[in-house]
Amino acid sequence: MARYGMLIDTTKCIECFSCRVACQMQNGLPPEESFIKFYGQEEGTYPHVSYYTVPVQCQHCENPPCVANCPTGASYQTEEGVVLVNEEKCISCKYCMVSCPYQARVVSEKTGVVEKCRFCIEEVRQGKEPICVTTCVGNARIFGDLDDPNSEIVRAIAKKKAKPLRPDLGTKPKIFYVR
Amino acid sequence: MVWGSIIAWYLFLAGVSAGAYCTAVWVGWKFPQAVTIQRTGYYLAPPLLAAGLLLLVIDAEAGLFHPWRFLYLFTNVPGSMMTDGTYIISIFMLITLYQAYLTFQGKKAPGWMTGVGLLFAFGTAAYTGLLLGVVKAVPLWNTSILPVLFTVSALSTGIAMTVLLATLTDQNACSQLISLKKIHFGLMILEGLLIFIMVYITSSANETAFQSVMSLLTGEWSLWFWIGLIVVGLLIPLLLEGLELFHSRSLQVTPAGVEATASGTGSSPFALTIATEGFVLIGGYLLRFLLLAAGTFVTLF
Numbered sequence: 001m002a003r004y005g006m007l008i009d010t011t012k013c014i015e016c017f018s019c020r021v022a023c024q025m026q027n028g029l030p031p032e033e034s035f036i037k038f039y040g041q042e043e044g045t046y047p048h049v050s051y052y053t054v055p056v057q058c059q060h061c062e063n064p065p066c067v068a069n070c071p072t073g074a075s076y077q078t079e080e081g082v083v084l085v086n087e088e089k090c091i092s093c094k095y096c097m098v099s100c101p102y103q104a105r106v107v108s109e110k111t112g113v114v115e116k117c118r119f120c121i122e123e124v125r126q127g128k129e130p131i132c133v134t135t136c137v138g139n140a141r142i143f144g145d146l147d148d149p150n151s152e153i154v155r156a157i158a159k160k161k162a163k164p165l166r167p168d169l170g171t172k173p174k175i176f177y178v179r
Numbered sequence: 180m181v182w183g184s185i186i187a188w189y190l191f192l193a194g195v196s197a198g199a200y201c202t203a204v205w206v207g208w209k210f211p212q213a214v215t216i217q218r219t220g221y222y223l224a225p226p227l228l229a230a231g232l233l234l235l236v237i238d239a240e241a242g243l244f245h246p247w248r249f250l251y252l253f254t255n256v257p258g259s260m261m262t263d264g265t266y267i268i269s270i271f272m273l274i275t276l277y278q279a280y281l282t283f284q285g286k287k288a289p290g291w292m293t294g295v296g297l298l299f300a301f302g303t304a305a306y307t308g309l310l311l312g313v314v315k316a317v318p319l320w321n322t323s324i325l326p327v328l329f330t331v332s333a334l335s336t337g338i339a340m341t342v343l344l345a346t347l348t349d350q351n352a353c354s355q356l357i358s359l360k361k362i363h364f365g366l367m368i369l370e371g372l373l374i375f376i377m378v379y380i381t382s383s384a385n386e387t388a389f390q391s392v393m394s395l396l397t398g399e400w401s402l403w404f405w406i407g408l409i410v411v412g413l414l415i416p417l418l419l420e421g422l423e424l425f426h427s428r429s430l431q432v433t434p435a436g437v438e439a440t441a442s443g444t445g446s447s448p449f450a451l452t453i454a455t456e457g458f459v460l461i462g463g464y465l466l467r468f469l470l471l472a473a474g475t476f477v478t479l480f
Contacts, residue, residue: 071261072251091242101316112240
């Protein structure tokens with residue numbers, strides 16, 4: 001079984017928000033709801049300063065606190081290690097939202113169900129890639145199988161020394177960032 | 180704020196319900212003749228908890244429109260802290276309902292049931308703190324002091340609500356319960372101490388926790404914290420109740436209890452009681468609201 005992950009190279013990200021718009025289209029979200037947030041980061045001291053942006057979405061943790069804390073079993077993990085929400089079971093108690101250190105979850109205004117990035121799992125199972133990956137103009141995103149040592153993503157993580165956000169929190173996120 | 184004032188009200192009401200039940204049980208053991216306050220406590224527990232649960236249901240809109248989904252709360256075992264809490268609160272709800280019914284019938288519940296009830300009352304009070312305490316993503320909440328603090332506050336607000344309503348129905352219902360007031364006084368001292376300890380320890384946990392604490396002490400929420408929670412919710416009730424206890428020492432004790440109402444000269448015991456207990460309740464709500472409001476997520480960078 002595959003174990004899906006993603007690499008996001010912030011040095012290639014131009015902050016165009018294409019991934020967010022594509023994701024909203026893919027998931028039928030209204031303009032005010034999105035599964036990707038952007039954190040602008042400033043570094044250095046004047047006059048030697050730089051700016052980069054970090055897109056953050058569900059990190060599909062291997063040890064997800066949202067799944068552990070979901071009281072109804074609506075949040076669950078697939079065999080591919082993707083975290084999903086069964087909307088038939090969600091009561092929108094929002095316990096998963098306060099449990100997620102990445103604040104990756106949003107309440108759907110329409111249904112009240114809590115939603116988030118699904119790694120476009122339906123498309124991935126058909127052999128495609130997540131829409132945020134295919135739409136990225138700078139090719140800043142790589143998607144693939146973390147268990148396959150020859151996959152592009154595993155090699156890129158090693159080569160670019162990509163690291164997850166806040167690995168110290170112990171959730172074992174599967175999105176790796178180049179910063 | 181993912182969890183806002185609706186959830187703060189729920190945490191508050193569940194705590195008051197548990198505290199009111201404990202008050203009724205304890206007064207029943209210690210002062211069997213003080214019937215009004217026992218009845219008040221037993222009558223208060225179920226509707227307060229039910230009101231809290233109703234607020235939860237309203238806040239959980241996906242469940243509100245698909246009520247059968249709430250059944251998954253019982254099937255997801257072993258589950259999250261919230262699943263465990265659902266069981267604790269459901270059992271406590273049933274016990275309080277039954278004991279309110281028995282009270283209405285003028286009967287007493289068997290001792291074992293009261294014992295189990297007490298256990299689940301403490302379970303309910305502690306659970307409201309555990310629910311937040313296990314959330315690692317919000318450093319302000321992620322402390323083992325929280326269940327203890329919420330339990331102490333639940334007992335304190337439970338006594339306050341019971342005394343308040345018992346006094347409204349019968350002006351002298353609580354005038355003889357000096358030891359209840361002593362316990363209440365002690366609980367408020369303990370609560371102040373626990374808030375101090377929590378703030379002190381949590382602020383040293385990490386940067387986010389420090390910022391959260393500072394938003395309470397000096398920042399965005401500082402007025403509510405100092406004036407609302409500390410002064411109105413703790414210091415004024417401590418002062419008023421302290422005065423009452425101080426004056427009660429000079430009263431004559433008779434076999435029937437204390438002869439006169441234990442109040443300072445020239446002040447109406449009735450108004451004093453209403454003010455004291457009302458302030459305690461305001462503080463109890465503010466404690467929960469402020470913790471929800473000041474709880475910020477860990478930083479990602």
